[in-house]
Amino acid sequence: xxxxxxRGLHEAAYLLGFxxxxxxxxxxxxxxxxxxxxxxxxxxxIYYASFRIPDIIFVSVASLVSVYILIPFFVxxxxxxxxxxxxxxxxxxxxxxxMMLVVSGVVFLLVPWxxxxxxxxxxxxxxxxxxxxxxRLLLLQPFFLGLSNLFGSVTQTRGRFLLYASGPxxxxxxxxxxxxxxxxxxxxxxLAGGVVVGAALHLLIQIPFIFSEGLFxxxxxxxxxxxxRRVVVLSLPRTLALSANQLALVVLLGFASVLAVxxxxxxxxxxxxxxxxxxxxxxxxxxxxxxxLARLFTTGERALFFEQMVSSIRHIIxxxxxxxxxxxxxxxxxxxxxxxxxxxDWTETRLxxxxxxxxxxxxxxxxxxxxxxxxxxxxxxxRIPLIINLLGAIGIVVFSIALLKLFxxxxxxxxxxxxxLRVEGIEGTAVLMLPFGYSLALFLNALAFWFLxxxxxxxxxxxxxxTILHSFGSAIVMGFSAHFFLSIFDNIFDINTFMxxxxxxxxxxLLGIIVGITLLFxxxxxxxxxxxxxxxxxxxxxxxxxxxxxxx
Numbered sequence: 001x002x003x004x005x006x007r008g009l010h011e012a013a014y015l016l017g018f019x020x021x022x023x024x025x026x027x028x029x030x031x032x033x034x035x036x037x038x039x040x041x042x043x044x045x046i047y048y049a050s051f052r053i054p055d056i057i058f059v060s061v062a063s064l065v066s067v068y069i070l071i072p073f074f075v076x077x078x079x080x081x082x083x084x085x086x087x088x089x090x091x092x093x094x095x096x097x098x099m100m101l102v103v104s105g106v107v108f109l110l111v112p113w114x115x116x117x118x119x120x121x122x123x124x125x126x127x128x129x130x131x132x133x134x135x136r137l138l139l140l141q142p143f144f145l146g147l148s149n150l151f152g153s154v155t156q157t158r159g160r161f162l163l164y165a166s167g168p169x170x171x172x173x174x175x176x177x178x179x180x181x182x183x184x185x186x187x188x189x190x191l192a193g194g195v196v197v198g199a200a201l202h203l204l205i206q207i208p209f210i211f212s213e214g215l216f217x218x219x220x221x222x223x224x225x226x227x228x229r230r231v232v233v234l235s236l237p238r239t240l241a242l243s244a245n246q247l248a249l250v251v252l253l254g255f256a257s258v259l260a261v262x263x264x265x266x267x268x269x270x271x272x273x274x275x276x277x278x279x280x281x282x283x284x285x286x287x288x289x290x291x292x293l294a295r296l297f298t299t300g301e302r303a304l305f306f307e308q309m310v311s312s313i314r315h316i317i318x319x320x321x322x323x324x325x326x327x328x329x330x331x332x333x334x335x336x337x338x339x340x341x342x343x344x345d346w347t348e349t350r351l352x353x354x355x356x357x358x359x360x361x362x363x364x365x366x367x368x369x370x371x372x373x374x375x376x377x378x379x380x381x382x383r384i385p386l387i388i389n390l391l392g393a394i395g396i397v398v399f400s401i402a403l404l405k406l407f408x409x410x411x412x413x414x415x416x417x418x419x420x421l422r423v424e425g426i427e428g429t430a431v432l433m434l435p436f437g438y439s440l441a442l443f444l445n446a447l448a449f450w451f452l453x454x455x456x457x458x459x460x461x462x463x464x465x466x467t468i469l470h471s472f473g474s475a476i477v478m479g480f481s482a483h484f485f486l487s488i489f490d491n492i493f494d495i496n497t498f499m500x501x502x503x504x505x506x507x508x509x510l511l512g513i514i515v516g517i518t519l520l521f522x523x524x525x526x527x528x529x530x531x532x533x534x535x536x537x538x539x540x541x542x543x544x545x546x547x548x549x550x551x552x
Contacts, residue, residue, distance in 0.1 A: 019165045022169060023168040023169055024275070026172035027172050027275075027276075028276070028338050029172075029176060030172050030175050030179070031269055031273075033176060034179060034191075035265075035269060035342070035344040036339070036341035036342030037342060037343065038343060039342070039344050040262030040265040040269075040352075041261060041343075042126075042127050043127065044262070045261065045264040045265055047188065047191055048265060049118075049131055049253060049257065049264055050131055050135045050138055051138060052118065052246075052249070052250045052253060053107060053114055053118070053138075053139075054138040055142075056250065057103060057104065057107065057142045058145060058146065059239065059242040059243050059246050060239055060242075060243045061100060062143075062145060062146030062149065064092075064095075064235055065092055065096055065146050066149060069238070070153035073153075073231065074088070074154060085154075088224065088227055089150065091220065091223035091227055091228060092223075092231070093217035093218075093219070094220050095223055096146060097143075097219065100146065104142070104143065108136055108139060111132050115128070115132055118250055119254055121254075121259070127188070130188050134188065134189065134191075134192045137189065137192045138196065140196050141196055145203070147203050148164075148199075148202045148203040148206065150217075151203065151206040151207065152167070154206075154209075155210070158209075163206050163209060164206065166205060167205060167206075168202070170201035171198040171201065172198065173198065173201070174197040174199070174200070174202075176194070178192070178197060179191060181194075237386040238377075238385075241385055241389035241390065244389055244390045245392075247393065248393040249396075251397050252267065252396065252400055253267065255401075255404065256431055259431050260428035263428060263431040265348075267434055267435065269352050270352050270356040270435060271359060271435070273335070273338070273352070274363065277323045277360070278366055281319045281363075282316060282363070282367025282368075285315060286312070286370040289308060289374065290374045290377070293305060293308055293309065293374065294377075297378050297379050302457070305379075305457075309375050309453075309457075310463040310464060313368065313460065313463075313464050314464050314526075314527060317464060317468055318471045318527040320364040321472055321475040322474060322516060324475065325475040325478055325479035326509055326512065327363075328479070329479045329482045329483050330505050330508065330509055331353040331357050331360075332349070333501055333502075333505025334353070334356070334505065335349050335352045335356060336501050337498065337501055337505060340501075347426050347427075351429070354421035354422070354423050354429075354432050355431065355434075358435040358438075358439055359435045359439060362442045365442045365443045366446075368449065368450070369392075369445050369446045372385070372446075372450070373389070373449075384452060388445060389445070391445075391448070392442060392444070392445035392448075397437075398437075398441075399437035399438075399440045400433060400434050400438065401437075402437070403436055403440075404434075407429075407433050408430065414429070417429075417432065417433075417436075467526070471527075473519065473523075474519050477512075477515055477516050479512065481516070482509055482511070485508040485512065486504060486508045489507055490504065492504075
């Protein structure tokens with residue numbers, strides 16, 4: 001299915017968005033099962049907190065075997081011929097395995113101390129011992145996913161894109177299996193067991209092909225250190241940037257742990273929901289653009305490089321702005337349909353919906369930042385993304401602290417935010433300042449990338465201003481239309497039932513989209529024409545590099 005020649009940026013982006021959509025749908029099923037089974041309480045707080053230490057290990061150590069870093073090396077080794085590819089993968093496998101054994105072994109011993117340090121609000125929880133056990137079990141996951149990235153570099157270099165792209169689907173299926181089958185048998189440890197099974201499936205799907213190619217690695221005592229050094233030098237800036245973002249999220253969850261019970265769960269569920277449009281739009285376009293951007297810059301075609309960036313920026317803005325407005329308008333319907341079941345009550349639904357709105361307002365900024373990072377990587381400049389992302393991580397923490405203090409010390413500000421987000425009269429609203437701080441910091445992050453990129457290349461505003469005006473205008477019209485139809489369908493459907501709330505949100509959103517698209521056609525919008533041409537090019541036959549997993 002993926003064996004044809006690549007036909008262009010938008011075709012590749014839509015294909016990646018297609019895979020991201022299926023993976024995110026499974027992730028939503030996963031979150032629905034978790035929310036319906038446990039609600040926003042101690043159990044899910046402990047479960048989500050147990051991921052943070054393994055996640056830091058994954059982005060710091062396992063990024064040594066990043067798909068984006070390794071594919072050019074494998075292409076180079078294949079050109080050398082002979083045993084070059086096999087020796088290279090064995091060297092990486094040996095060094096990575098050794099590092100993971102040492103780091104995981106040390107962290108295994110330090111987990112009780114680290115958990116007390118990172119999550120002070122959970123220390124007195126009766127489930128704190130389970131947090132330690134879950135974290136220790138989940139230390140297996142960075143190893144499995146890291147090896148999957150290593151093997152994924154081979155499978156994608158050899159054109160087996162579907163193998164690696166199916167990994168996230170299997171990962172979420174493993175977690176769902178843990179919720180349905182392992183949790184009834186082993187309790188909360190069964191949840192972690194499902195996660196480990198999912199990570200193992202992410203890896204195992206690729207192993208038969210690696211064996212068939214004669215490239216299954218073996219431990220070697222004298223790896224090729226020159227190759228290892230080159231990989232580390234290239235991956236280090238990306239590793240530091242990812243690690244900074246993960247540390248910022250850990251700090252936010254640490255703040256959440258000392259707030260009301262369930263705050264960690266509220267934060268994570270809303271973060272996962274906003275990751276759906278981010279994966280489909282921002283990740284897909286930034287990943288699809290990267291190979292062409294790297295080729296154009298390497299061959300000295302700076303004008304075409306800039307045009308490719310502008311095209312990506314236009315389409316990210318075109319898709320993201322309407323998504324922001326629709327998610328904000330339909331947030332209650334989205335959360336109730338996906339999470340509103342079982343133990344997940346209306347109070348928790350309102351809090352997650354409010355947090356989702358605060359996260360999703362930075363969707364454009366997050367998506368553009370992903371593109372700018374890969375644009376700079378394509379030029380060989382890793383310093384600017386590293387500095388901006390480090391400052392962004394610091395900004396996330398600083399803004400969150402400032403907003404929490406403001407929310408606590410100024411009742412007027414608290415009442416205003418609660419009224420704006422429609423969460424008056426319920427407890428635990430302080431957690432909403434964490435996604436608000438996250439979004440404010442990422443707005444500044446995107447602005448810094450925007451201005452620096454203009455300084456290094458050319459003005460962006462003139463090239464994308466019409467897209468911004470068209471997309472913003474259509475997004476506002478979509479939002480008002482969707483809100484209008486919500487009130488109409490409120491009197492038609494029984495919104496106290498799943499089907500009623502689902503139909504209310506779905507039909508309101510679809511009708512709002514139709515009104516917005518009609519406006520774009522009347523404006524003779526450029527992006528609409530390009531999308532129409534892309535669909536006629538059979539984008540599902542594109543040959544692309546699947547995005548790697550960057551968190552667990």
